[in-house]
Amino acid sequence: MVDVAKAVGADAVAHGCTGKEHSEIRFEPTFFALDPKLIVVAPWREWDSMGSEDAIGHAKKHNVPVPVSNKSINSRDGNLWCRSREGDTSGEENEPKKDTFMLTVNPEDAPHEAESVDIGIVSGIPVSVNGKKLSPASLLTKLNEIGRRHGIGHMDMFGNCLSRAVYETPGVDILFAAARKLESLTMDQETLQVKDSFAQKYADLVNAGRWFDPLRESVDSFMENISRRTTGTVTLKLNKGLITVTSTCT
Structure with a gap:
């Protein structure tokens, strides 16, 4: 997204997170790590009234196809x-x-x-x-x-x-x-045990949006070494x- 924003000269990126989930914790630190000048637009979080019905109506008004309706509202990713x-x-x-x-x-x-x-x-x-x-x-x-x-x-x-x-x-x-x-x-068994503990740490880092963290890079190096x-x-x-x-x- 950041690469595309730079390519088209955009000064902002947008996402559909609601302010009640973890995705924005992953998205926004990554945006700012790559380009701290970018503006982040999050309609679900920022607009005064933005429920599921509002989002579906807004999409229909602007001819944006969506895979849900007011009769079947759910989160699909x-x-x-x-x-x-x-x-x-x-x-x-x-x-x-x-x-x-x-x-x-x-x-x-x-x-x-x-x-x-x-x-x-x-x-x-x-x-x-x-x-x-x-x-x-x-x-x-x-x-x-x-x-x-x-x-x-x-x-x-x-x-x-x-x-x-x-x-x-x-x-x-x-x-x-x-x-x-x-x-x-x-x-060997000890290496597998350490690998499993690092795997959980790796998942936690990614879940927290810390992809560009030096610790994530270090874990990658460890995994590469033991997997030779x-x-x-x-x-x-x-x-x-x-x-x-x-x-x-x-």
């Missing part, structure tokens, strides 16, 4: 890493509705026949799917396509805002299972929401 949905999910005592999951099929509706997938990893970095080398984005896109067919990656949880949310992470779950198995064969020997191919079987590691070659 999606990117390459995951798809999330909250706001119209069932109460905690109820099973999520079938149409809650928009990216993946329900596990019970997935094919009965399992599918195997090979993940190639070099120095801790996934580089290939079924023998075909792919860029990081293309690799995750491919695994999302494979995982969605088999109902992989359903997560139902309460977030930090104490609201129920459903996440869909098919490609991520496949990658995690493959990487975890290969790490267990290429790292984490190279091999992991074969996984996907079936009705389950991931099973069937073989590993280092």
Whole structure:
């Protein structure tokens, strides 16, 4: 966003955070770290009246297509890493509705026949799917396509805002299972324990918008160093929401 703002000569950027969530804590420090002169426009937080109905009406008035209506107002967020949905999910005592999951099929509706997938990893970095080398984005896109067919990656949880949310992470779950198995064969137990503690710290740093923090860069250097020997191919079987590691070659 900052690069685009500079390219078009804009003096401001905007986001849709409400003032009641963590996203703006990540967005705004990053904007200012890259360009402290930028102005941040946050209509949800700044306008006098800005409820969900107001936002939908404003979008319709200006012919901006939105995937929700006043009859179905909820928070939907999606990117390459995951798809999330909250706001119209069932109460905690109820099973999520079938149409809650928009990216993946329900596990019970997935094919009965399992599918195997090979993940190639070099120095801790996934580089290939079924023998075909792919860029990081293309690799995750491919695994999302494979995982969605088999109902992989359903997560139902309460977030930090104490609201129920459903996440869909098919490609991520496949990658995690493959990487975890290969790490267990290429790292000693103490290194894995330290790695796990740093992983939580890394997540906390990113969650707090501290991507450009020297500590984040230092953790990256540590991870790169301990992953030098984490190279091999992991074969996984996907079936009705389950991931099973069937073989590993280092």
